[in-house]
Amino acid sequence: xxxxxxxxxxCCDFGNFRAVDHVNVDIQPGEFFSFLGPSxxxxxxxLRMISGFxxxxxxxxxxxxKDMKGQRPNQRPTALIFQNLALFxxxxxxxxxxxxxxxxxxxxxxxxxxxxxxxxxxxLHGAADKMVSQLSGGQKQRVAIARALAVExxxxxxxxxxxxxxxxxRQHMRAELxxxxxxxxxxxxxxxxxxxxxxxMSDRVGxxxxxxxxxxxxxxxxxxxxxxxxxxxxxGENNILTGSVQNPGGGMAxxxxxxxxxxARLGEAxxxxxxxxxxxxxxxxxxxxxxxxxxxxxxxGDVSFEGSFITVQGITENGxxxxxxxxxxxxxxxxxxxxxxxxxxDAARSAILPDGIKAGA
Amino acid sequence: MERLxxxxxxxxxxxxxxxxxxxxLVLVLLPxxxxxxxxxxxxxxxxxxxxxxxFYSFRNYLTIFGTPFDTSLLGMHFxxxxxxxxxxxxxxxxxxxxxxxxILAYPVxxxxxxxxxxxxxxxxFLLLFVPxxxxxxxxxxxxxxxxxxNGPLNALLLGLHIVDTPVRxxxxxxxxxxxxxxxxxxxxxxxxxxxxxxxxxxxEAAENLGSPWWRTHWRVILPHSKxxxxxxxxxxxxxxxxxxxxxxxxxxxxxxxxxxxxxSWMLEALDWNSGAAYAFILLTLCIVFVFGMMRVFGVKLSxxxx
Ligand SMILES: Nc1ncnc2c1ncn2[C@@H]1O[C@H](COP(=O)(O)OP(=O)(O)OP(=O)(O)O)[C@@H](O)[C@H]1O
Ligand SMILES: [Mg+2]
Numbered sequence: 162x163x164x165x166x167x168x169x170x171x172c173c174d175f176g177n178f179r180a181v182d183h184v185n186v187d188i189q190p191g192e193f194f195s196f197l198g199p200s201x202x203x204x205x206x207x208l209r210m211i212s213g214f215x216x217x218x219x220x221x222x223x224x225x226x227k228d229m230k231g232q233r234p235n236q237r238p239t240a241l242i243f244q245n246l247a248l249f250x251x252x253x254x255x256x257x258x259x260x261x262x263x264x265x266x267x268x269x270x271x272x273x274x275x276x277x278x279x280x281x282x283x284x285l286h287g288a289a290d291k292m293v294s295q296l297s298g299g300q301k302q303r304v305a306i307a308r309a310l311a312v313e314x315x316x317x318x319x320x321x322x323x324x325x326x327x328x329x330x331r332q333h334m335r336a337e338l339x340x341x342x343x344x345x346x347x348x349x350x351x352x353x354x355x356x357x358x359x360x361x362m363s364d365r366v367g368x369x370x371x372x373x374x375x376x377x378x379x380x381x382x383x384x385x386x387x388x389x390x391x392x393x394x395x396x397g398e399n400n401i402l403t404g405s406v407q408n409p410g411g412g413m414a415x416x417x418x419x420x421x422x423x424x425a426r427l428g429e430a431x432x433x434x435x436x437x438x439x440x441x442x443x444x445x446x447x448x449x450x451x452x453x454x455x456x457x458x459x460x461x462g463d464v465s466f467e468g469s470f471i472t473v474q475g476i477t478e479n480g481x482x483x484x485x486x487x488x489x490x491x492x493x494x495x496x497x498x499x500x501x502x503x504x505x506x507d508a509a510r511s512a513i514l515p516d517g518i519k520a521g522a
Numbered sequence: 523m524e525r526l527x528x529x530x531x532x533x534x535x536x537x538x539x540x541x542x543x544x545x546x547l548v549l550v551l552l553p554x555x556x557x558x559x560x561x562x563x564x565x566x567x568x569x570x571x572x573x574x575x576x577f578y579s580f581r582n583y584l585t586i587f588g589t590p591f592d593t594s595l596l597g598m599h600f601x602x603x604x605x606x607x608x609x610x611x612x613x614x615x616x617x618x619x620x621x622x623x624x625i626l627a628y629p630v631x632x633x634x635x636x637x638x639x640x641x642x643x644x645x646x647f648l649l650l651f652v653p654x655x656x657x658x659x660x661x662x663x664x665x666x667x668x669x670x671x672n673g674p675l676n677a678l679l680l681g682l683h684i685v686d687t688p689v690r691x692x693x694x695x696x697x698x699x700x701x702x703x704x705x706x707x708x709x710x711x712x713x714x715x716x717x718x719x720x721x722x723x724x725x726e727a728a729e730n731l732g733s734p735w736w737r738t739h740w741r742v743i744l745p746h747s748k749x750x751x752x753x754x755x756x757x758x759x760x761x762x763x764x765x766x767x768x769x770x771x772x773x774x775x776x777x778x779x780x781x782x783x784x785x786s787w788m789l790e791a792l793d794w795n796s797g798a799a800y801a802f803i804l805l806t807l808c809i810v811f812v813f814g815m816m817r818v819f820g821v822k823l824s825x826x827x828x
Contacts, residue, residue, distance in 0.1 A: 214726055234729045241730045247723035251745045260741070261731035312731055 163190040163348045164225030164238060164315035166211060171220030173206050173372075180206045181217070182372035188350065188365075190225075190315075193342050195351040197359040198369030199395070204352040205244065208318045211350065212241045225315060235264075240309035244320040246301055248293045254280070254304055255289035261312035279307040282341070299330045306341065316348045323358065335362055356396045360384065368392045375517055388428065391517030393439045400445065400483050402438040406513060416513055420477045423455045424508040434515040444510040445485035447473055447496065452505035459483060459504050461496045471495060475504050561798035565791075582799035605783055609804070612780040613811060615694060616762035619701045620755050623709040626702065627754065631713035632743070636722060650707060662700055662771040669696040669772065692774040700768040705761050709754040716750025717743065749825035756812050763808050780804055 166188040173181040181203045188194045196204045209215040211222060213234035222229045224238060240261075249257050256263070258279050259272035267275070273289075280286050283303035293301065302322060309317055319338075323331045339362050342349045353359050359366045360380040367377045368391070376388035387393035394401065404418035406427070414427040416438045425438055451458060459475030462482070471487045473496060483504050487493055496502060526535045562578040570576065591604035634646060653661065668675050669691040676688040720743060728738040744751075769779035784804065788797035816823070 212730055214730075234726070235732045235734060239730070241727070243723045243727060245721070245723055247721060247727040249724060249727075249742060252741075260728065260733070263741075264732045264734070264737060308731070 163346050165190045165192075165348065166316060166350065167221075167223040167226075168207070168211075169221040169223065171207075171210065171217045171222060173203070173210060173215060174218040180372050181210070184220075184372075184374050186367055186374060186377055188348060190348055191346050193339070193349045193351065193362060193364045195353060195359040195363040195366045196369055197353055197356060197366050197396070199354055202369045203372040204354075204369060205320055208241060208320050208350065208352060211316070212239045212318055213237050238315040239318055240312055240314035240316070241318045242305050242309050242320060242322045244322075244324070246305040246322070248301060248304060248308070250293045252293075253289070254285075254291050254293065254296070257293065257304060258307045258311050260308065265312075275311060276307075279311055282310070282344075283307045283337075298326050299334060302326065302334060303337075306338070310341070310345065310347075314347060316350065317342075319349065319351045321352050321354070323353075324355075331358075338362065360396070368395060370395070370517060386428075386512070387439070387514065389517040390437055390439065390514045393512070393514055398442050398484070398486075400440045400442060402440070402481070404438060406436060413508065414513055418481075419479050420481060421457055423506075423511070425455075425511040425513050426509060428512050428514040436513050436515050438511060438513050440483075440506045440511040442472070442484040442486035443470075443488070444506050445483065446505050447475070447485050447487060447502050448505060449502060451503040454505075455508055455511070456503045456505040457483065459502055461498055461500050461502055464495055464498060466495060475502065557798040558802060560795050561802055563795055565793040565795045582796045583803065585796060586800065586803060605780075605800075608778045608783055609780045609807070611778070612763055612804075613808070615698060616701075616759050619698055619705070619762045620709075620759045622698065622702050623706045623758050624713075624751065624755060626706055627709035627713050631710050631717055631747075631750075632739075634710075635714050635717035636720075636725065650710065653703075654707070658704060658767055659771070661704065662768050665696060665700050665703065666692070666771055669699075692772065693776040694773075696772040696774075697769050697777055697779075700772040701762050701765060704765070704768055705758045708757045708761060712750040712754040712757070713747055714750075716747040720746045748819075748821060752816060752819070752821040752825055755815075759812065760808060763804065 168184050168186045168188075171181060171184045172179060184207065186194075196207060198204055206215060210217050211224070211229075213229065213232055213236075216230075229237060249260065252260070255273060255276035258276040259267075262272045262275060277286070277289055280288055283306055285300060285303050285307070288296065288300065288304075293304070296304065305322065322338075323334050326334060335358060338349075338351075351359070351362065360383070363380055365377060365379055366383050368375045368383060370391050376383060376392045378386075378388075383392060383396055387396065390401070393399050402416070402418050402423075404416050407415040407417055407422070409427050412427055413424060416423045416425050418438070423438065425440075428436075446452075457475070457477055459477055462474040462476050463472075464474070465472045466489075468489065470489055471493060473485045473487060475483045475485065477483065485504055526538070530538070561582055562580070563576060564579070564581060566573070566575055586605045586609070587603045589604040590601045591607055592599065592601050593607060594600070634643065638646060656664075667673055670676075671688055671690060671692075675691060676685075679685045680688065724742055724746075725738055728742050729735075733741070764781060766779065766781040766785060769777050769782060773779065780800070781804070784797050784800045787793050787800060791797075
């Protein structure tokens with residue numbers, strides 16, 4: 162059984178520091194939802210509020226529609242996987258996993274059986290009688306997941322559980338976690354500062370900065386149509402140009418820069434705010450002749466061949482650097498350093514965006 | 523060793539080693555060895571020392587089995603050598619004091635280690651230490667005043683109508699209180715150290731899995747604190763069993779502590795040989811008792827040394 166979580170205008174203050182600032186989000190039952198943001202932006206604080214270790218200063222948290230105010234952590238249907246896992250080192254693995262059942266008064270034989278089943282689920286059969294210190298990082302990870310699953314929570318909260326693992330294992334565990342989530346149907350709330358992780362695993366992602374939720378959307382939307390400059394530059398790479406907006410209308414506008422005027426999509430909520438123009442390197446094309454629209458003459462600077470793509474740095478006449486990422490389809494030619502080219506981008510694939518929601522705004 | 527040499531040079535290193543050796547050999551081992559040696563020799567007038575009667579035997583040790591004494595416990599009457607009885611009650615009450623200090627120290631240590639904010643910790647530690655600034659003998663007399671027949675404790679209890687005749691507190695009751703008061707910090711600090719090293723996330727993880735507070739203590743915090751409990755318990759037990767001031771002052775006539783027996787051999791009978799023998803009996807049997815208890819509770823010596 163899974164439950165939805167509703168964060169209704171939640172704030173959390175530590176002294177006069179606001180760690181979480183008016184967060185509103187409605188997470189669906191069975192959803193894999195990620196909070197993505199840089200270190201210190203308030204992700205752990207949100208999880209601690211949902212699991213009941215920290216009370217929100219204002220706002221309401223509902224799990225399965227029920228207001229959680231005053232509910233102790235041991236009364237909530239949530240299972241938290243800690244940033245450092247927090248396994249019990251003095252208990253063998255199976256007792257770790259069965260601890261939640263022990264608490265619920267399940268008898269020993271049943272506990273043992275259930276622990277073995279869960280070990281099976283996380284691909285760790287045969288580890289029941291080992292001690293925590295005898296396991297590798299990835300195995301500990303899985304024990305932590307099994308321990309959390311044992312209490313059949315409606316909501317699983319995961320606080321950067323993969324951050325301690327090496328790249329290979331991390332990728333493997335991503336897939337594993339996703340499978341376990343699908344298999345159990347439990348709502349997962351996943352915290353990470355790794356954008357690749359968030360995009361690859363989640364149904365929806367909430368991007369955070371300085372305690373504020375900047376955008377909540379599917380991974381595709383986050384990447385393709387970021388709501389503001391923070392999201393655009395935190396998720397993926399961008400060419401960022403400064404300038405000013407002219408002739409807005411029909412969702413498009415002109416953007417005036419020292420080296421030309423461009424047409425671009427005008428992001429929502431951009432009116433009347435400081436804005437910049439964002440173009441992803443993979444949406445830049447390089448050609449020998451200038452295009453009709455949104456074309457900048459550049460001198461080719463650094464060129465680096467990365468295998469599946471080629472990164473070309475172009476320098477405009479006023480010295481601004483632009484990056485184009487060209488797909489290597491096998492016949493792509495590498496432009497010579499110092500040659501004159503034009504960089505062109507599609508108006509629909511560039512965006513004029515406000516900087517981002519600042520704390521206290 | 524090499525590091526010491528490189529760091530401080532030959533002269534200073536030599537001095538360190540010489541001082542340590544002096545302390546260990548002359549100040550610790552030598553007096554103890556003399557005691558041990560004399561414990562096997564009879565108590566003789568000065569002229570006969572080194573004479574025919576001066577030979578090694580266990581006689582001093584065996585006198586502990588002399589002086590039969592009639593007593594009763596739990597309705598059973600039996601005869602037991604007096605000094606064995608004193609020894610057993612010393613062990614029993616020392617163990618009881620150890621248990622009581624543990625019960626008192628556990629919540630205090632937990633509060634200091636896991637609940638209180640680190641900012642107020644120095645103040646609280648200071649408050650814990652303040653009573654130690656008063657000398658042990660003054661503290662014992664202060665308790666004695668409180669516990670006397672016409673003292674404030676009885677006055678209070680009478681005033682509140684909790685009792686209607688004054689209670690005779692002086693005896694084992696007051697010795698227990700005095701010993702607990704004197705040695706409780708020796709339990710608090712090892713416990714505090716042990717608990718402080720526990721990752722708070724483990725406590726939260728247990729709670730997150732639905733555990734009520736008592737089970738979290740029983741399954742997570744207590745097992746983690748075991749080395750601290752063990753070293754605190756050994757310290758308090760040994761200090762109690764070897765204590766003389768508190769039993770003498772607070773015990774009145776009804777309390778006989780084994781250390782008092784040793785003292786009376788040495789200072790009243792002036793028989794240092796028997797006194798030494800009894801001191802080694804106390805030491806040896808206490809160590810045996812401690813190891814036995816460690817066995818029962820599954821504590822290893824290396825845990826305590828941590
Ligand atoms: N108990 C606390 N007291 C005071 N400030 C706190 C407390 N807990 C968190 N903070 C502050 O709140 C902010 C958010 O902390 P939080 O742990 O939620 O960050 P995070 O997004 O999880 O970061 P990371 O990715 O590094 O884990 C930080 O600036 C932190 O210093
Ligand atoms: Mg965190």
